[in-house]
Amino acid sequence: MKFSHRWLENYLDKNLEVNTLSEKLTAAGLEVDSIEAVALDFTQVVVGQIKKIDKHPDADKLNVCEVDVGDDELVTIVCGAPNVYAGMKAPVAKIGACLPGDFKIKKSKLRGQPSYGMMCSQKELGLSDESEGLMDLPVDAPVGVDIREYLQLDDHIVEVDLTPNRADCLSVYGVAREVAALTDAKLKPLDEIKLNLVKGVQKQVVSAVSEACPRYFGRMIYNIDAKAQTPLWMKERLRRSGLRSISAIVDITNYVLLELGQPLHAFDADKVGSTVYARMAKENEKITLLDETEVTLKSNTLVIADEHKALAIAGVMGGLDSSVTDNTQNIFLESAYFAPKAIAGKARQYGLHTDSSHRFERGVDPKLCQYAIDYAARLIVDIAGGEVSEVVKADHYNETTTQIPLRLNKLNSILGMDFSAAFVEDVLTALNITLEPVNDACNEIKWLATAPSYRFDMAIEEDLIEEVGRVYGYQNLPMTLPEVTLSQQQVSEHIITLSALKNTLINRGYHEVINYSFIDPKLDELFFDTAGLALQKPISQDMSVMRQGLIPGLVSTFKANLNRQQSRIRIFEEGVCFQPAETLAHEYSHLAGLVYGDINPLNWQEKTASDFYSVKADAEALLQLNKKSVNYVACEDIDWLHPGQSAYIYQNGEKVGVIGVLHPSVMKVLQIKGKSPVVFELQTSKISNKDVAKFMAISKYPSVSRDIAVIVDCNISAQSLIDAVNKADVNLLNQVDLFDVYQGENLPENKKSIALNLTFQDNTQTLTDELMNDAMAKILKSLKENTDASLRE
Numbered sequence: 102m103k104f105s106h107r108w109l110e111n112y113l114d115k116n117l118e119v120n121t122l123s124e125k126l127t128a129a130g131l132e133v134d135s136i137e138a139v140a141l142d143f144t145q146v147v148v149g150q151i152k153k154i155d156k157h158p159d160a161d162k163l164n165v166c167e168v169d170v171g172d173d174e175l176v177t178i179v180c181g182a183p184n185v186y187a188g189m190k191a192p193v194a195k196i197g198a199c200l201p202g203d204f205k206i207k208k209s210k211l212r213g214q215p216s217y218g219m220m221c222s223q224k225e226l227g228l229s230d231e232s233e234g235l236m237d238l239p240v241d242a243p244v245g246v247d248i249r250e251y252l253q254l255d256d257h258i259v260e261v262d263l264t265p266n267r268a269d270c271l272s273v274y275g276v277a278r279e280v281a282a283l284t285d286a287k288l289k290p291l292d293e294i295k296l297n298l299v300k301g302v303q304k305q306v307v308s309a310v311s312e313a314c315p316r317y318f319g320r321m322i323y324n325i326d327a328k329a330q331t332p333l334w335m336k337e338r339l340r341r342s343g344l345r346s347i348s349a350i351v352d353i354t355n356y357v358l359l360e361l362g363q364p365l366h367a368f369d370a371d372k373v374g375s376t377v378y379a380r381m382a383k384e385n386e387k388i389t390l391l392d393e394t395e396v397t398l399k400s401n402t403l404v405i406a407d408e409h410k411a412l413a414i415a416g417v418m419g420g421l422d423s424s425v426t427d428n429t430q431n432i433f434l435e436s437a438y439f440a441p442k443a444i445a446g447k448a449r450q451y452g453l454h455t456d457s458s459h460r461f462e463r464g465v466d467p468k469l470c471q472y473a474i475d476y477a478a479r480l481i482v483d484i485a486g487g488e489v490s491e492v493v494k495a496d497h498y499n500e501t502t503t504q505i506p507l508r509l510n511k512l513n514s515i516l517g518m519d520f521s522a523a524f525v526e527d528v529l530t531a532l533n534i535t536l537e538p539v540n541d542a543c544n545e546i547k548w549l550a551t552a553p554s555y556r557f558d559m560a561i562e563e564d565l566i567e568e569v570g571r572v573y574g575y576q577n578l579p580m581t582l583p584e585v586t587l588s589q590q591q592v593s594e595h596i597i598t599l600s601a602l603k604n605t606l607i608n609r610g611y612h613e614v615i616n617y618s619f620i621d622p623k624l625d626e627l628f629f630d631t632a633g634l635a636l637q638k639p640i641s642q643d644m645s646v647m648r649q650g651l652i653p654g655l656v657s658t659f660k661a662n663l664n665r666q667q668s669r670i671r672i673f674e675e676g677v678c679f680q681p682a683e684t685l686a687h688e689y690s691h692l693a694g695l696v697y698g699d700i701n702p703l704n705w706q707e708k709t710a711s712d713f714y715s716v717k718a719d720a721e722a723l724l725q726l727n728k729k730s731v732n733y734v735a736c737e738d739i740d741w742l743h744p745g746q747s748a749y750i751y752q753n754g755e756k757v758g759v760i761g762v763l764h765p766s767v768m769k770v771l772q773i774k775g776k777s778p779v780v781f782e783l784q785t786s787k788i789s790n791k792d793v794a795k796f797m798a799i800s801k802y803p804s805v806s807r808d809i810a811v812i813v814d815c816n817i818s819a820q821s822l823i824d825a826v827n828k829a830d831v832n833l834l835n836q837v838d839l840f841d842v843y844q845g846e847n848l849p850e851n852k853k854s855i856a857l858n859l860t861f862q863d864n865t866q867t868l869t870d871e872l873m874n875d876a877m878a879k880i881l882k883s884l885k886e887n888t889d890a891s892l893r894e
Contacts, residue, residue, distance in 0.1 A: 104273045104359070105139070105341040106257040112277035113286040119257045125283045129571050131270060132262045139341055140254040141201035141227035147171060148242045148251055149193030149220070154185065159212040166220070168193055171245015179216040184234030191235040192221040192248045201227040228254075228340075239333050252333070258341050266558035268463030272362030275555070282531040283572060291361075294475040299323070299488045304433055305376040311497035313403045313443035314379035314415065318436045318470045318494040321370055322478060325350070325487035327429040332484060344456075350425045350432060353480045355456075362555075363436060363465055363473035364457035366405075366413060368423045370431040374407030377433065379415060379495070386411055389421045396451050403443050405435065416444040416461035417453055434481075436474035438467040438498065441557070466555035467498055504537070504549040505562060512566045517579045520569065522547060528572045529565065532556075597726050597789045599675060602692055605726065609719050610702075611673045611694060616654035618677065619644035624653040627770060628741050634681050647679040647686075651693035652780050656763070659695050660773050669698035670778070675785070690785040694719065697778035713746050713762055716779040720750065720760055723783065727791040729753050732820045733760075741767045743777065750783070758783035804835065804862040805873060809881075811890035815844070815851050822855055825887035829879040833868065836860040854893050 106119050117125075123133040149170045157163035157179065164185055167175045170193050178193070185191075195218050198206040209216050219225075224232035226248070242251060249255055261276065269275050274291070281288035301323055308314045331352040339346055342359050346352050354365040382398035388411045389395045396414070398404065403415040413419040416439040425432060441464045448458035471492065478489045513519055526536055526548075535551040552559035559565065570578060592598070603613060621643040625633045629649045639645035648654060651674050662670050673694040680687040696711045696719070709715075717733075724731045733748040736759065747761025760781035768777055811822065819839045826837050841856035848854060861868055861876060884890040 102263060102271055102276075103258055103260045103341070103343045104276060105338055106259055107253055108273050108338050108341070108360075109259075109277050109280070112274055112289050113280060114289060115286045117280070117284065117286065119259065122280065123259065125280065126261060126276075128574055128576060129279070129283050130264070131267065131276070131279065134260045134262045135258075137258045137260070139228075139256040139258060140249070140252075143194075143198065143200045143226060143249075145195045145198035145206075146192050146200070146221060146226065146248045147195065148190060148238060148244050148246050148248060149218075150244050151185065151187055151189045151191070151220075154187050157212060157214055159214075163211060163214075165214055168218070168220070169244050170195060170218070176217045177215060178218045178220055179211040179214050180220045180235070182220060182222065182234040184237065185220070189235070190238040190240065190242045190244070192226060192238070194219040194221055194225075200225060252337060256341070265463055268460060268465070268557060269362070269555040271460050271463070272358075273360050275362050278533075282528075291472065291476075294472065294479055296475060296478055296482075296489050298491055301488070301490050303490060303493055304370070304373065306493045306495045307376060307378045308495035308497060309378055309380040310403065310443075311495075313381075313440050314437060314495075315440065315498040316438035316467055316470050316494070316496050317377075317379050318474050318492050318496075319377060320434050320474060320478065320492045321431060321490040322434060322481055322487045323431050323490070325430065325432060325481060325485045327425060327485065328427050329485040335484075348425070348427075349485045350429075350481065353477055353484065356480070357473055357477045358456060358460070361469060361473050361476070362460060363469045364416065364460055365473060365477050366419050366435045366457075367425050368412060368419070368433040368435065369425050369429045370433040371429075372423045373412060373433055374409055376408055377412075377435075378406045378408075379437070380404060380406055382411060388412075388414070390414070390418045390453075391421055391424055392418070393421060399450070402447055402450070403439065414447065414451070414453075415439055417448045417451075417458045418455055432481075432487075434474060434477060436470045436477070438465060438470055464555075464557035467500075468554045500554070502551050503560070504551055505559065505565060506539075506546045507536075507548045507550050507562055507565050508545050509547040510545070511562065512569060515563070515566050516570050516573075517581055518573075520573075525569055528569050532568055532572070534559075534565070534568070594793045595791055597791050599785065599789075601726060602723055602785065602788075603673075603675065605722055606673045606694060606719065609671075609722060611671045611719075614655070614658050614672045614674050615676070616651075616658060616674060617644055618648055618679075620646055620648045620653050620657075622646050624657070625649065627767065628653045631681060634679055634686055649680060650678050650782055651676060651691050652695070652782055655693055655695040655780065656767075656771065656773075656778075659697060659778055660771060663697070663773065663775065669702065671696050671698075691782055692723070692785050692788075693780065693782035695778050695780045697776070710776075711779060713760070713779055716781060717760060720758070720781045720783070724750070724752060724757075724788060727752070727788055728794060729792055732824070734820075735818075736761070740764065742780075750781075752788065755787060757787040798864060800862050800864040802863055802865075802867050804860055805868045807859045807861070807873070807877065808840075808856060809859065809877075810841070810843075810854050810856040810893040811884055811888075812848065812852050812854050812893050813888055813890045815853050817853075817888050817890070819855055821888050822857065822884065822890065825884045825890070826857065826859070826880050828887060829876075829883035831861075831876045831879055833861040833863055833872065833876050834859060834880075835862050 110116050119136055123136055127133050147170050149168045151166045151168055152175055153167040155165045157165055163179055163181050166178050166180050168178050169175055194200055194206045196206055196208055206219050220235050222232035223229035223236045263270055270279055278288055301321055303321055306317055306319050308317045329349045331346050331349045335356055336346045344355050350367050354367055358364050382400055382402040382404045384400040386398045404411040405413040405415050412423045439461050441462055444461040448454050509522055529536055533553040537549040539546045539549055550565055622645055625646045633649045634647040636645050655674055659670055675692045677688050678691050696716045700709045700711050700715050729752045732751050736747050736749045737744050741764050742761035743764050749756055750758040762779050763777040823837050838858045840858050844853040
């Protein structure tokens with residue numbers, strides 16, 4: 102918010118230097134973003150009046166003016182401005198003046214005609230970036246007075262960056278009220294408004310949605326002069342607050358908004374029906390707004406309407422059809438309190454943002470409606486004339502006061518101070534917070550506090566404590582470190598910590614990445630069969646679906662790195678994924694990795710590209726942490742993985758993840774050139790439970806090793822054979838290892854030979870041929886029954 106420093110000082114009984122003001126506001130949480138001089142430096146520019154104009158004898162576009170600048174004699178000035186006229190008052194730079202840009206005024210000749218000064222526009226004085234002619238001053242401007250003094254240009258524009266909870270400071274008076282609480286300056290009360298009221302044809306006002314519009318005030322003002330000029334002082338205050346002058350009526354409503362924080366709107370009363378309603382919009386109802394854009398309304402939008410049509414989007418922007426023009430004679434002036442929840446997000450919903458919506462969304466003082474409409478009516482009468490009627494209203498506002506308990510001992514404990522009760526009372530009273538002392542038997546609660554109507558941000562005890570700390574000065578509070586008692590937590594041997602899993606990958610050359618939990622709907626559709634959870638209000642369209650897995654995010658990161666000429670990528674991510682369900686969605690923690698390029702960094706000795714098996718070794722390094730058996734089953738039902746180069750991962754018979762090479766079709770869709778990376782994804786909750794190693798005595802009896810080679814169908818996996826051997830339930834068997842696979846001559850078609858090494862041992866006896874033969878018979882029988890394997894001769 103921008104405001105004029107001199108405007109602010111009108112409400113304080115003493116002047117504060119602008120830098121001191123900035124420090125006070127910033128320290129209290131109202132951060133001052135900038136302080137800018139209202140005008141650039143210039144000297145010897147006074148108010149002048151043109152007494153006589155003659156055409157330049159040798160130039161069609163130049164005029165020779167006789168100008169009164171308050172001296173004994175008139176001065177001759179040659180002027181080429183298009184808007185010059187006799188009797189006009191404008192700024193005049195006298196001989197010796199220095200204008201912005203170090204432009205010095207000297208006696209000169211223009212087309213042979215002597216000129217003893219310069220008539221100035223706003224641009225030449227540095228008051229505007231553009232100008233269409235001389236700055237036309239009011240008729241009552243005193244001739245000869247320094248223009249800096251007349252326009253009060255020795256002023257500064259202060260810009261404050263307010264947090265959303267401080268809507269009470271979105272006005273000059275609100276900031277002055279805050280300054281009075283922070284300093285020893287006293288706040289001047291608002292002027293008492295006296296109006297001469299007349300009777301006339303009134304509008305009926307109806308609020309059909311009392312929760313969204315608890316207060317709606319309106320009044321007629323008859324026989325105004327819509328073409329009246331806005332006073333220069335008002336134009337200047339608007340300009341210094343970042344608003345341009347439009348017309349007298351619009352300028353007055355903007356001025357009241359800036360000064361008091363209460364948005365107002367003026368309708369052309371002759372274009373409005375006999376009844377004004379605050380109601381919800383009809384679905385697909387249309388309205389053309391003041392910026393000439395046509396909007397199709399939604400039924401969740403509060404509008405102001407008459408019997409026939411919507412006149413304005415409540416709290417956002419008025420309609421063009423009922424707007425005030427130069428031909429307007431009667432206006433209907435609106436002052437309302439709209440509930441913040443009813444206005445929040447509505448301007449953004451239609452691609453708008455206005456000063457009114459900015460204030461209503463954050464909260465406007467509900468008690469301000471009457472004063473603001475009276476104040477605006479007085480300004481309209483003073484500037485544009487007219488006759489003012491009584492206020493008509495639909496008032497459903499029920500003032501409810503919430504008393505907040507405040508404990509002195511808790512306040513001092515949180516702030517680390519020893520404030521007295523008197524100091525706390527002085528601070529909160531200065532903020533217009535009402536305090537009611539409490540006689541608590543336990544001496545806990547000291548006061549019951551009631552916040553003023555304009556402080557929407559006060560609801561709990563901590564809010565009051567914050568106010569005391571803020572006014573006292575955060576920089577004045579003691580800087581003490583909190584005392585923390587550390588206790589050693591018990592870590593179960595059965596749990597593999599997340600850091601252990603991450604460190605395993607980091608030690609193998611991976612880098613951790615962190616992606617958003619939201620992905621592009623196109624990625625969701627590409628990688629998953631069922632649609633993910635869609636966000637109602639996403640950050641952007643390409644982050645509008647909650648991720649169901651980590652691999653889409655890793656692939657996006659892989660693409661970004663590949664586009665930046667990274668030839669070796671080894672990344673992983675840990676995070677929560679979201680699975681849709683009929684009722685509540687499920688959250689799962691996943692750990693995923695992606696590998697592309699050579700196994701080792703660039704070196705002269707070895708260049709081996711990563712493949713399915715090298716990444717499978719990385720995944721197994723994670724899985725071996727829990728001491729459980731691992732096996733892989735080829736998967737053909739995942740479209741985004743390459744068939745024949747992908748598998749589901751199982752531990753102790755439970756599916757825990759997937760691994761594979763990204764399908765070339767996915768690379769094509771995502772417009773990624775190059776070889777497909779290898780990816781894997783594991784569900785951390787299923788791999789974090791570890792089987793703790795148990796002690797087993799070393800056998801003093803020798804082990805026996807037997808090799809067998811069996812012939813099986815080509816589609817039988819080695820894991821199936823190992824599982825079949827274990828199903829034989831031979832207690833003597835300690836270990837099964839695969840050591841050879843053969844396919845070729847001397848074997849039937851579609852058959853292969855797999856050789857297994859079997860290790861047997863008993864802790865109680867030496868193994869005999871009889872025991873071994875019995876064990877081998879059981880194993881061969883199990884192989885035959887489960888895999889149709891036959892012993893190779």
